[in-house]
Amino acid sequence: MNPQPSPEDLARAARVYAAEQVEWLAPALYAAPLVLSRELPAPAAIDRHGRVYLNPDWLQRLQGDPLPQVGFLLMHEVWHWLREHSTRAEEVHAQPELWNLACDLEINDYVPDGLRMPDFGQGAASATPDKFGLPAGRLAEWYYRELRERARQQAQQQGGGAQEGQAGGGAGGSQSQAVGEDADATNTLVGGDADATNTLVGEDADATNTLVGRDADATRAGGEGTHWDEGSGVHGKPRPWELPADSPDAHALSDFDRQSLREEAARRILDAQKTRGTMPAGWVRWAEEVMQPRVNWREQLKRVVRGAINEGFGQRLDYSYRRPNRRAEIYKPFILPALQGEYRPRVAVVVDTSGSISDRELTQAMAEVRAVLEQPRTRITIIPCDAVPYEAVQVLTRRDWELARGKMKGGGGTDMPAGIEAAKRLMPPPDAIIVLTDGHTPFPAKPPTRQEPTIIWGIWRYGGNTPPKPPCPPWRKRDIVEIPVEG
16 A cells, blocks of 8 residues: 655645646746645635645545646646736736635636546535536636626625614624725726726625635535635735745745746647647637737726726725715614715826827827826826926816827937836826837836836837837736827
8 A cells, every 4th residue: 555645745746747737837837836834724825926835734635536636726826827817806906705716717617637626525616617607718807797796696685684683784794885885986986887897895795705605504505616715826915824025935936937937838828729729718818818919909098097096096095984974874773984085086197209209199199098087087197208307287178188289398319217207206196107108218127116106108009010118027018008000
């Protein structure tokens, strides 16, 4: 009888086994550092630095041959950072647990030959789209909207029961429902719509926890499987069991490493599709998007601008008892706070007015940005810049935009970082800085920190020529929008 392998040996053997079964992901599987930790309250997880965590105690609970099951866990966690789930979570301001579940549904719609979803016994099973009555092959954003709607329906049902009995809901349940009372007004202010991706606040925690399977009895009764928090590599929120970035116990993958591995995985998937023709459609679509992204640049510009505005001024909103909740009558006898703070977003636009820029580029670019920013109905600060920044111009109405076009100074060299620094010095500071340029400029060596305004690059593209763009990494591709110049 062969002795049972140690968790360390099992993890290493499973990585080799998974790399053999899914060879197109082999470089990413070998590059991801492995960390075994009993502090992890789940079988497996991944942090935002690309480290894969395994809990030895959970591995010992596996039913049957553990090799293909641990191999699946490793592939699953690596897929999270290959698909940039933590970055996408920031874009939609996702509730972590619900987003984690949506990402699992995106990944678990296909199991490669030779691998098996883990079986831990006692009714615990991986979450798959069919267990939730949802179609396979959709993106996490789509699953998130569907799951969030279910959570809202559960919250309404729970709220109705609590309102009838008043003793059944408790203060915690009432306050959970109150969290989202001003979300619609906030989304309207920043130009959002009813789409789930524009939500800033307003998830009912109790309903969400029930939906994602935190309650074991409800999970076994509903048959939807058990779900775990898989860490900041999925939703971007650090967890206490994660190692710091500079930990000597396991190195952190750099942004450059992860982008290189992502492109290598995409290339291998497309090559395998050409030679075998048996790759799952979702994987092929992901690989094509990585290698040759096809995006609607207007929608991309709207999304990144609104996301930056939401994130910036959303931090200036908080609950206060200084103003009564406008739905106070519903929650008697409880007294609940209301959202207070500054609702107006702040945006600065740094416009390249160097000698290489013609009236055509300026007119079109400003028209597009105006179309994106008209809905917030707030003043925008425009900073003309060639080699130096010039006097800022405030605009609000369409007439203001037309007048601002006539005040654009410039005609010299190009130094967009000088304009960015001028935008950062504005008082009050902006939530987002949009830079409109042809790309023939020095780029800042580092992207903004979390405490600084988000910088969005609008790069003019002439015909089929690829314009110069900020290096990725350290800059993120999602913050760079190519604007085709017409005519």
